[in-house]
Amino acid sequence: GNSVTQMEGPVTLSEEAFLTINCTYTATGYPSLFWYVQYPGEGLQLLLKATKADDKGSNKGFEATYRKETTSFHLEKGSVQVSDSAVYFCALRNTDKLIFGTGTRLQVFP
Amino acid sequence: KAGVTQTPRYLIKTRGQQVTLSCSPISGHRSVSWYQQTPGQGLQFLFEYFSETQRNKGNFPGRFSGRQFSNSRSEMNVSTLELGDSALYLCASSLAIGANTEAFFGQGTRLTVV
Numbered sequence: 001g002n003s004v005t006q007m008e009g010p011v012t013l014s015e016e017a018f019l020t021i022n023c024t025y026t027a028t029g030y031p032s033l034f035w036y037v038q039y040p041g042e043g044l045q046l047l048l049k050a051t052k053a054d055d056k057g058s059n060k061g062f063e064a065t066y067r068k069e070t071t072s073f074h075l076e077k078g079s080v081q082v083s084d085s086a087v088y089f090c091a092l093r094n095t096d097k098l099i100f101g102t103g104t105r106l107q108v109f110p
Numbered sequence: 111k112a113g114v115t116q117t118p119r120y121l122i123k124t125r126g127q128q129v130t131l132s133c134s135p136i137s138g139h140r141s142v143s144w145y146q147q148t149p150g151q152g153l154q155f156l157f158e159y160f161s162e163t164q165r166n167k168g169n170f171p172g173r174f175s176g177r178q179f180s181n182s183r184s185e186m187n188v189s190t191l192e193l194g195d196s197a198l199y200l201c202a203s204s205l206a207i208g209a210n211t212e213a214f215f216g217q218g219t220r221l222t223v224v
Binding site for chain 1: 165
């Protein structure tokens with residue numbers, strides 16, 4: 001079946017550090033891949049997406065590349081800010097529902 | 111353009127009661143999906159509606175039901191509430207259906223069952 005695996009958190013970084021949050025997936029067919037972010041007390045916000053192999057999604061300094069050969073969609077940012085502190089969810093969508101990973105909490109300290 | 115609106119934001123109910131949650135999708139969007147978020151189980155799919163028809167249903171008991179109206183607004187209902195139903199219920203709105211379709215979420219309804 002379809003599934004998403006994310007690295008365990010929390011990830012704790014100092015401001016301006018480099019961020020990587022690992023995400024791998026198992027899927028039949030050709031899913032689209034997404035990263036969502038959830039701030040405390042809020043719903044999910046779509047951060048970026050990629051719809052086919054080798055696509056790179058990017059937004060607000062975050063980026064992720066759809067790697068079919070390694071079934072991965074790792075999230076990266078070159079320089080994190082305190083305001084990036086949130087929970088990040090990797091997700092895939094085949095033909096219907098979104099399937100989410102367990103989420104990775106990011107804490108950025110000044 | 112207004113986003114996805116969920117009402118109410120917070121709800122406290124007693125075991126055995128029933129509850130109805132509402133979701134207004136982004137204007138022009140015809141697909142609405144519902145998800146349950148809990149610390150233990152994470153984000154789990156409840157059901158998806160498109161043009162007033164339920165297209166998919168997740169692995170939840172029959173106490174969980176939903177519907178979609180002709181204006182694409184959707185409601186979900188939980189009957190005979192249990193303590194374990196306490197969760198954040200999220201509604202997602204999409205323009206259409208399919209793998210490439212982006213889903214936009216509301217702020218959620220926080221349901222507490224006591």
